[in-house]
Amino acid sequence: MRALHRNHEVRKIWQSRHDEPKDLPPLDVPMVQEPVDAERVFEGREMLERALEILKHRPRLKQVLMLRLRDYTLDEIAEKLDVTKERIRQMELQCLNSIRAHLLRDAKEQEARHASIRFQREGLPC
Incomplete structure (x- = not known):
């Protein structure tokens, strides 16, 4: 009211x-x-932590991702890292593709595990 x-x-x-x-x-x-859905916020934080874990061996890509998530522009990041704006765009794309590939691979592995468990329950060969 x-x-x-x-x-x-x-x-x-x-x-x-x-x-x-x-x-x-x-x-x-x-x-x-509407009030913020805590579960969705937690899932978002969990996904971000997972993405950062995927990029742990690629510190520059991780830095680009974190700066982009903090609403830095390509120009600002390029200036900060002393590279071109185009290179930042490429690094961002590389970062997202890397995360996407890991998540897809994890999803396929999880799906295979679930199928294997289901076949074992039903007594079917894997």
């Missing part, structure tokens, strides 16, 4: 400064976002 009241206040302020409200949400839509 408080969010609806806040919507009215925002709309009044907006209307006092503009002729027609064009991009404001309808009054019955709360402007307050």
